[in-house]
Amino acid sequence: MSADDGPGLYVESTIIMTTVRVVAPFVLTFALFIMFHGADTPGGGFQGGVIAGSVVMMLAFAYGIDSTRQWVDVRVVAALASGGVLVFAGIGLGAMALGGNFLQYNVYEPYYYEASKYGIELVELGIGGIVASVAIGLFFLIAAGFGHVTGEGER
Amino acid sequence: MIEHLPVLLVVLPIIGASVPLVASLYTDRIGWSIAVLTMLAYAALAGLLAQQVWPDTVVSYAVGGFALPYGIELVVDGLSLAVVLLISAITLGVLAYARHAGPHENTFYSQLLLLVTGLTGMTVTGDVFNLYVFLEITGLAAYGLVASGREASAAVAALKYLIIGTVGASLYLLGVGYALAVTGTLNMADMSGKLAAVGYDSTLVLTAFGLMVGGLSVKVALFPLHTWQPDAYANSPDSVSAFISALVSTVSAYALARLLFSVFTVDFLTAVPAARWALIVVASVSIVAGSALAVSQASVQRMLAYSSVSQFGLVIAGFAVATPIAVVGATVHLVGHAVMKGGLFAATGIIERETGTTTIGGYAGMGGRTPLAAGAFTVLALGMVGVPPAIGFVGKWYILVGAVEAELWPVVAVLLASTLLTLAYFARLGERLYFAEPTIREEGAIADGGEGSDGGERAEGSRSSSEPRSEGGDGDDGENAVSTGMLAVLVVAAVLAVALTAAVPALEQLLTETLPPLIQ
Numbered sequence: 112m113s114a115d116d117g118p119g120l121y122v123e124s125t126i127i128m129t130t131v132r133v134v135a136p137f138v139l140t141f142a143l144f145i146m147f148h149g150a151d152t153p154g155g156g157f158q159g160g161v162i163a164g165s166v167v168m169m170l171a172f173a174y175g176i177d178s179t180r181q182w183v184d185v186r187v188v189a190a191l192a193s194g195g196v197l198v199f200a201g202i203g204l205g206a207m208a209l210g211g212n213f214l215q216y217n218v219y220e221p222y223y224y225e226a227s228k229y230g231i232e233l234v235e236l237g238i239g240g241i242v243a244s245v246a247i248g249l250f251f252l253i254a255a256g257f258g259h260v261t262g263e264g265e266r
Numbered sequence: 267m268i269e270h271l272p273v274l275l276v277v278l279p280i281i282g283a284s285v286p287l288v289a290s291l292y293t294d295r296i297g298w299s300i301a302v303l304t305m306l307a308y309a310a311l312a313g314l315l316a317q318q319v320w321p322d323t324v325v326s327y328a329v330g331g332f333a334l335p336y337g338i339e340l341v342v343d344g345l346s347l348a349v350v351l352l353i354s355a356i357t358l359g360v361l362a363y364a365r366h367a368g369p370h371e372n373t374f375y376s377q378l379l380l381l382v383t384g385l386t387g388m389t390v391t392g393d394v395f396n397l398y399v400f401l402e403i404t405g406l407a408a409y410g411l412v413a414s415g416r417e418a419s420a421a422v423a424a425l426k427y428l429i430i431g432t433v434g435a436s437l438y439l440l441g442v443g444y445a446l447a448v449t450g451t452l453n454m455a456d457m458s459g460k461l462a463a464v465g466y467d468s469t470l471v472l473t474a475f476g477l478m479v480g481g482l483s484v485k486v487a488l489f490p491l492h493t494w495q496p497d498a499y500a501n502s503p504d505s506v507s508a509f510i511s512a513l514v515s516t517v518s519a520y521a522l523a524r525l526l527f528s529v530f531t532v533d534f535l536t537a538v539p540a541a542r543w544a545l546i547v548v549a550s551v552s553i554v555a556g557s558a559l560a561v562s563q564a565s566v567q568r569m570l571a572y573s574s575v576s577q578f579g580l581v582i583a584g585f586a587v588a589t590p591i592a593v594v595g596a597t598v599h600l601v602g603h604a605v606m607k608g609g610l611f612a613a614t615g616i617i618e619r620e621t622g623t624t625t626i627g628g629y630a631g632m633g634g635r636t637p638l639a640a641g642a643f644t645v646l647a648l649g650m651v652g653v654p655p656a657i658g659f660v661g662k663w664y665i666l667v668g669a670v671e672a673e674l675w676p677v678v679a680v681l682l683a684s685t686l687l688t689l690a691y692f693a694r695l696g697e698r699l700y701f702a703e704p705t706i707r708e709e710g711a712i713a714d715g716g717e718g719s720d721g722g723e724r725a726e727g728s729r730s731s732s733e734p735r736s737e738g739g740d741g742d743d744g745e746n747a748v749s750t751g752m753l754a755v756l757v758v759a760a761v762l763a764v765a766l767t768a769a770v771p772a773l774e775q776l777l778t779e780t781l782p783p784l785i786q
Contacts, residue, residue, distance in 0.1 A: 157399075186291060192376075193284035200281050203273075206330075213273040215331035245406055248373075252413045253421050253428070 121175040131173035138166050142239070149235040150228070156235040160242025167247045176254045183251075188244045195240030202234055271315045272327040272340040272390045275350065276383060278308055283379035286372035297375030298365060304379055305357050312354045319347045322779035326392070335456040341392035344776035345597060349389045349520045352601050356512045356608055357382055359755045363612055364505040366749035367619075369414055377414070378509070381407035385517045394442050394478075394529060395452045397521060401438065401485065405431045408514050412502045423497035430494040434484025441477030444470050445529075454528045458782075461530065466537040475534070475541055478525055485518035486578050489552040496571035504615025507567065511574060512608030516600055519578055523585045523596070532588050532785045545586040550680040552579030557687030561694070564625050566614050569691055570607065573650070577603045580684060583677055584665035588785045592668020594774045599661025601773075602766060606646045606658060609759025613643040616756060619748050626695055631704030638753055640699050642760040647692040649763040652685050657766040672785070 142163035149155025171179040203214040211218035214234070219226030282304030286297040318325055319342055327340040342350070357378070364374075384404030391397050409431065413424035446452060448470040449460035461471055480491075487495040495515070499507045526535070535542040556576030563569040581603065584596025616639040618624050621632055633640045649656030652663075662685065669677040 189287040189290065193287045196280055196284035200277050200284075203277060207270055212327070212331040213270065213277065213329050217331070245410075249406065249410050249413070249428075252410055253425055255413075255421065 123175075124173075128173045131169050135166050135169060138169070139163060142166070142243075146235050146239040147232060150231040156238025157242050159235070160239035161246055163239060163243040164246030164250070168250055171250070171254070176251070180251055180254075183247065188247055191240040192244035192248075195237040195244070198237035199234050199241070202230055202237075268314065268318070269327070271311055271318065272325060272342050273329060275308065275311050275315065275390060276340075276387045278311065279304055279379045279382040279386065283376045283383060286376045286379075290372040294372055295370060297372035298361065298370070301375040301379055302358075302361050305354065305361060305382070308382070309354045309358060312350050315342060316347055316351060319344065319776070319780070321775060324780050335451055335453045338396050339392035339453055339455070340390045341454070342390055343780035344773070345520065345523065345781060346389045347776070348597060348601055348773060349517060350386060352516070352604055353382060353385050353389065353513060356509070356604060359608065359612075359758065360505055360509040360512075362751045363508060363615075363755045365751050366747070367503075367505050367615060367752055369503055369505070371414075374411070374414055377407050377410045381411065381509070381514075383407075385513055388517050388521050392454045392528075393452050394445065394454060394457065394525075397524075398435065398439050398442060401435050401518075401521070404514060404517070405435060405485075408498075408510055411506045411510065412498045414506065415502045417501065419497075420501045423494075423501040427494040427498045430484060430491075434481045434491070436481070437477050437484070438481025441474045441479075441481060444474035444477065448474065454524070458529050458531050462533060466534045471534075472538065472541070475530055475538075479522065479545065482518055482522045482525065483548065483582075486515050486522060486582065487575055488548055488579060488582065489555040489575055492552075492556070492572075492575045495575065496568045499571040499574075499611070500565060500567040504611065504618070508608045508611040508615065511570070511611050512604040515574060515578055516604045519581050519585075519600055522582065523593075526585055526588070527593075527782050527784070531782060535586075535588055536785065542586055542588070546583060546674070546677060549579045549583035549586060550677065552576065553583065553680055553684045554579075554687070557684060557691065560691045561687070563691075564627065566624060566626055566629065566695065567611070569626065569695075570610050570614065573688070573691065574603075574607060576684060576688070577607070577650070580662065580665065580681070583681070584661075584668065587665065587668045587672050587674060587677060589668045589672050590778060590781075590784045591671065592665050593781065593784055594770075594777050595661050595664025595666075595668055597777060598657065598664060598770055598773065602649070602657035602661050602763065605759055605762050605766065606650050606656075609646045609756060609763065610643060610650070612752065612756050612759065613639050613646065616748050616752055617643070626698055629695060629698045630702035631699075633700040635704070639748075639756060642756045644696055644699065645760040646763055647696060649760075651688045651692055655767060656764050657770075658763070660767055660770050 142159045144159075145154040145162060146156055146159030149159070167179065167183060170182075174182075202216075206215045206218050207213055209218040216227040216230040219230060223229075282300060285300050289296045289300065315325070325342040328334055329338040329340060331337070360378075368374075381404060384400045384402075384407055387400030388397055388404060391400060405428075409424050409428045412427055413421055415421075415423075442452070445457060445461070448464050448468065449457050451457050451460060464471060466472075484491040484494075499511050502510070526532075553576050556572050556574070556579060560569045560572035560576060563572060577599070581596045581600050584592045584599065587593075614624070617629070617632060617636055620636045620639065621628070623629060623632065645656075649658040652659040652661075662681065666678060666681050669681060
């Protein structure tokens with residue numbers, strides 16, 4: 112089903128497409144910056160993840176929701192979400208296996224001297240992945256309802 | 267292992283949620299099994315936790331081993347334990363229902379487990395900011411679940427839910443900001459001491475209270491902040507409406523109680539009578555307005571949704587009265603309402619599958635067509651009204667006794683009136699089910715007449731009932747058939763609605779031993 116059937120859902124505009132193409136890499140970089148700086152400045156996985164997810168929404172505004180849906184690989188989104196969860200839970204449960212509490216980073220320090228710092232960074236990245244993929248998934252899920260009024264389309 | 271139980275309860279479902287996503291690269295039908303395995307393990311952990319808390323222990327856990335007022339603390343006392351056990355039982359019930367009723371996609375079960383993560387986190391956390399994080403996780407998962415309905419109306423309902431829910435969560439976050447500014451801490455226990463030191467009449471403290479309670483009231487769906495709720499309940503798939511109607515508002519109401527008793531404490535409520543009265547007034551208005559709106563609905567699911575607005579008013583009124591007996595009553599009603607409302611939504615799902623009807627007019631004469639579902643529906647409805655052996659009676663009775671003891675006569679009047687109002691809308695439905703002539707023929711043709719006010723619902727009912735369906739004969743129309751699992755869930759819910767009464771003394775003992783001091 113092409114997006115043209117919708118009641119003015121998508122309007123092709125050279126200005127928007129060009130702007131999005133220029134801005135997208137910077138937004139993605141900014142998202143990573145926010146994620147990496149979560150430990151010592153305001154920011155973190157949640158905020159960074161939302162910014163990263165917004166890149167896909169920007170693309171959807173510029174190029175149409177349906178074409179973006181086809182372009183974004185479902186497997187990448189799924190891998191981001193479950194990979195993020197597994198990184199987060201793995202680091203947390205690993206600390207418990209080493210005799211600490213959940214997410215107690217300093218039990219890793221005998222093995223690697225900067226474990227606390229990089230442990231937090233990894234967890235932030237994991238959370239960022241989860242949040243970004245959930246935001247993208249939610250966007251497509253809600254958009255599906257508006258695009259396909261007949262109800263035969265999902266995701 | 268045993269001391270890590272609180273955090274394992276949160277981590278287990280989130281790991282479970284990530285597995286179906288990976289698995290969907292290979293098969294799209296494994297989500298249910300993974301969810302069941304996860305929830306069985308969850309139930310085992312919840313049981314172990316109950317063993318630890320019973321009869322008078324408060325379990326505390328420092329995430330990351332950070333020293334306590336600074337790190338995130340998880341706390342499990344009698345109240346949170348009751349909610350954790352409820353989450354465990356309801357989720358298993360919904361899974362048994364969804365086995366046949368669907369949705370069958372892996373992503374549905376991922377979202378379901380993510381919702382369980384959020385709800386559990388809200389229940390066990392002892393940190394006001396952490397509560398916000400889990401509130402958002404709960405919200406995101408719930409929006410996604412509502413949007414998984416097939417009709418366009420589900421997406422609209424999800425979008426409305428998303429916007430209003432986000433406003434509510436933001437209000438709560440703003441309140442947390444004020445509380446942090448005035449106390450410098452986010453830990454609930456630490457914050458309650460520092461709020462007392464600052465003085466309860468400080469403008470900052472009052473603002474924080476107003477924003478946090480206001481934000482949570484949106485999530486609980488108290489009148490007039492309930493507008494997201496009927497659409498979300500009525501437009502999502504039946505498994506989803508049973509699940510979110512039973513748990514999402516329930517856990518938010520729990521969070522509100524946690525805030526009242528563990529953060530602001532009853533000293534705040536006695537020092538600032540205006541705050542207590544504000545809560546009581548909102549709750550009372552909610553009881554009356556919710557019932558009045560429920561009476562005027564044509565669709566059964568919307569009626570049940572408005573009934574929730576009214577019943578949560580009752581629960582919050584109980585918490586605001588804040589005497590020990592009223593709090594026990596509110597907790598009993600919180601748990602009882604979850605079981606009964608989940609069961610009622612499951613019953614509407616089954617009745618819709620068997621007869622194709624969703625409106626009160628269409629329920630006419632269906633008592634004979636679907637005896638088991640209609641019977642269970644009636645038992646649950648009577649329980650909700652508060653007919654004595656059922657759990658609904660005990661909850662309301664305790665809240666009433668608490669209000670009488672506290673000499674809050676307006677509350678007593680509203681409580682008594684609410685029972686009559688609840689009877690008003692459920693009795694109408696019972697009368698339709700058993701004493702009215704069917705308006706829908708065996709063949710599935712819709713007779714005209716009946717409620718004409720809800721054109722869309724009628725049209726939908728006639729669309730789905732014009733499809734060929736077998737009345738339990740050859741049972742091979744996969745999509746609309748009713749499985750034994752679905753009926754079993756319904757029967758268990760109806761039995762629980764009565765049997766839970768036996769657990770009330772245990773809950774009462776648990777709450778008296780572990781809750782912070784209440785108004786005597």
